[in-house]
Amino acid sequence: MQTNSQEYWQALRTIKAIAQKCGDEGDRIFEAFEYASALHKDQKRKSGEPYITHPVSVAEIIAREFEILDVTLLCAALLHDTVEDVPHVDLSDLRKRFGQAVADFVDGCTKIGLGHDGNSVYMTHSKILKSASRRLGVLIIKLADRLHNLRTLHYLSSAKRQKIATETLDIYAPLAAKLNIYHLKRELYNLSLMYLYPRKSKKILNHINQISNDPKIVEIRSTLEEALRKLGISAQVRSRCKGLGSYYNAQRKTLEVHNAENYVDFTIVVSSEDELLCYEALGIVNRTYPPLPRTIRDFIASPKANGYRSLHARFHHAGQNYLVKIRTPSMDTWAQYGILRRWREDKEFFREEHDDEIAEFLREIAEYQGPSTHRKELLRYTEGEEIAVYTPKGDLYFLPKESTVLDFAYRIHTQLGDHCRGGLIDGKKVSPVYPLYDGATVEILTTTEVLDVDPEYETICKTLRARAGVQKLIQRRRRFYAEKIGREIFQQIITLLGLKAENANFESMELILKKTGSKSETDLYVKLGQDVLGPEEVRRIVSEIISVERGGFLRFQSRQLAVTIGQIDRAVHKFAYCCKPYPGEDNCMALLSERGVTIHKGECTDAVTRHSIPPDRLFRVDWLLDDPWDSPIVFRITVPGVSLGRLLAKWPDTSEYEVIELAQKLDRYGHASALCLARMKSLRDAKNFFDALTRDFNVSIETYFREKSMNGDRP
Incomplete structure (x- = not known):
């Protein structure tokens, strides 16, 4: 960047103003600015401006809008893109020059360089949030960074605008809300939604503008002011129209006028810090505008987890619902600035330890x-x-x-x-x-x-x-089952090498564990049972080790390995949608993964053609038909293209199941499908039922669950 350019001098003036506010430590900000300017000198933004204007703007947002004058944080804001965007710079350079804290902040803000796929984005978010749990300044920098990027988003392509705006709605705006930084949350939502829904945003902004000029709002505000004044309570009454974020339904991804619970909030700020005045004001409000049933909330006696405190009451007037918030001046400051307020009061508050x-x-x-x-x-x-x-x-x-x-x-x-x-x-x-x-x-x-x-x-x-x-309980179950399967597979490998299964724990096990990168026998079995290690790889390693020990070649009998299944568990066992197998069906094969066991029909080619699974990782399923189930299992079954009457005409004549529900549904073309909810007590019962039913119909298991895990009243 040319030091005689207009942009450089503008950035320098901004830095000078920030440094002056920071007093004696302002020189550190100048040093960070000069260092970042040199590193970014050949880089430009999409707008054509020198890249240094971006980190300077991020620092300016933190200093002027967030009103945080923490020199360490501001230095990190100026340097937050250096490690990510400048190849020859790493964290050790920043650590030597600016200290450990600055390096930690920059590290937390740096993306994980695995590409631009969904997994790397997910991991980057995890890294940012984990770093912010130790140093909240990481999140403050990222929020300021995102705000400036949104303000200059019009320079990017349409696809990038959509991506950044969507990510803001999903991640950054909710985080700003969690930290209770109201003005930041509102702007993040407004800018993102205007890029994602330009026409609807314009329509709703016109709606908001009309509401702000509605005489009813002035009337309610005046009525509240007069009611408070008459009873001797000095207070400020404000009205505020909801922003675009209140009109957005994140679940349905819609931006509509009717999504907002109410259009206008009123805030009453009493003149002193006496909390009793808030309760007196609440009584006056309720007498003036009777509250809706069960809508009064006391966040003064029971603050929200993020520290927010106020009294809330909702009322209905002239066809509209309104929300009134009553608070003291300090509560009002917290409601608008949230966690930033405590940072201003104590710079060290979030440096190492912050709100639990x-x-x-x-x-x-x-x-x-x-x-x-x-x-x-x-x-x-x-x-x-x-x-x-x-x-x-x-x-x-x-x-x-x-x-x-x-x-x-x-x-x-x-x-x-x-x-x-x-x-x-x-x-x-x-x-x-x-x-x-x-x-x-x-x-x-x-x-x-x-x-x-x-x-x-x-x-x-x-x-x-x-x-x-x-999730942890499910993962524990999957790991337990993977260990069982892995042990079975390992013993089969040992047997096919001509060794006795009971001699699996021979002295060379430590070497096998080392060669397979396993910490213990259990770890080895889990890796086999989750297909992290392939059977062929384990067979080769075991064969080499034993051959060296015995001084001779071990002959391996070629045979498809098997997994045994008796109890079925929805957290572990899945019946593939491509070929629609059923419990106990003859000639099935299994695919293993960290998410459990997926069962396919033996003739299904989907696993080989679509997922390129090698033959040694396709396992024969041996059903343990005589093992009783711990509890009955309920299956939800669909018989597509078949009416209920036709299904009943050929319904299996067995007593090994109990029908809970039978129904019929029509698709949009009027084609019928039969639905069934049936309870079975054992794997053999399930096999007999499905064997009989599939002779005449194609059957799909939509889901199943163990009855005892779903007992009691459910929604």
Whole structure:
């Protein structure tokens, strides 16, 4: 970048103004600016401006708009793209020149360089959030970075604009809401939605403009001011129209006028820090405009997890609903600036240790291993409507609307969630996935056994902690089953090499573990059972080691390896949609993965042609037909293209099942399909039922579940 260019001098003036506000430490900001300018000197933005204008703008947003004058954070903001965009610079260079804290901030902001696929983006978000759980400044820099990118988004291609705007809606705007930075959240939503829905945004902005000039708003504000004045309460009354974000339904991906719960909020800020004045003001508001039933919320006595405090009341007037928020001046400052306010008061507050609730949330969302869609959904829930739920002792917890008993159990303690078998609400026993209502008192019922979770629980639960807990329990089950399968496969390999299966634990096992990169025998079996290690690779390693030990070549009998299946578990066993096999069907094969076992018909070519699975990784299924099931299993079955009457005419005449439900549905062309919910007690019962049914019809298993895992009342 030419130091005599207009852009350079403008950037320098900005840095000078920031440095002056930082006092004696301002020289460090000049040093960071000069260093970043030199590194970015040959780079330009899509607008044609020198690249250094971007990090300077990020630092300016932090200093002027966020009002944070932390020199370390501002230096990191100026340097946040250096490691990512300048090949010859690494973190050690920054550490030597600017210190460990600056290097840590920059490291947290640096993308993982694995390309531009979905997985690398997911991992980058995980890294940012994990770093922010230790140093919140990482997230502050990323939010300022995203805000400036959105303000200059018009220079990019349409595809990139769509991508950045979508990512902002899914990740950054909800995070700004979680930190309670109101003005930032509002602008992130407004800018993103205007790029994603330009026509609808224009229409809704016109709607917002009309509302802001509505005489009814002036009338309500004046009425509230007069009512407060008459009873001697000095307060400021403000009205505020909702931004575009309130009109956006993230679940349906729609931007519509009717999506907003209400169009205008009123804020009453009493003149002193006396909290009792807020309650007096609430009484006056309720007498002036009677509240809607069950809408008064006391966030002063019970603050939100992010520190937000106010009294809320909703009322209906002249055909519209309105929300009134009542607070003290300090509460009002927090409501607008959130976590930034505490940073201003104490620069060191978020340097090493910060609010446990925020840190734990960021760490949990970073470590969550579910699909990216689930992570986005969980972030969305954090800013949605909440319900208040009580323990029998009267302890209050806030949860996202439609949370379940299991969400509540995990919110109290992880162990309580792991052992939850249901709840007691108003003397009624309910299942772990029973939805809670606002004001409910819930007693968690536990068992000594670990919860037998169904995979469906993960999508039913609304909180991060519950979903992560369910996911860990499912992964534990899958790992346990993978170890069992891997042990079987290993023993078959040993047998086919002419060795005795009971001699699998021979002295050379340590060498086998080393060659396969396994920490223990259990680790080796799990890798085999999850197809991380292929049987052919293990056979070759074992053969080489034993051949050297015995001084001779081991002959391997070529035979397809098998896995045995008796108990079936939806968290582990999946019946492939391509060929639609069923439990106990003859001539089936299995594919192994970290997500469990997928069963195909033996003649199915999908695994080989589409997924290029080598023959040694296709396993014969040996069904253990005489092993009883621990509990009955309910199958949801579809018989496509068949009417209910035709199905009943050839219904299997056996007593080995119980029909729970029979129904018929029509597609949009009027073609009928029969639906069935049937309960079976053993694998042999299931085989006999499906053998008989598939003689005349094509049958598809939509899903199945163990009956005991779904007991109690369900939504």
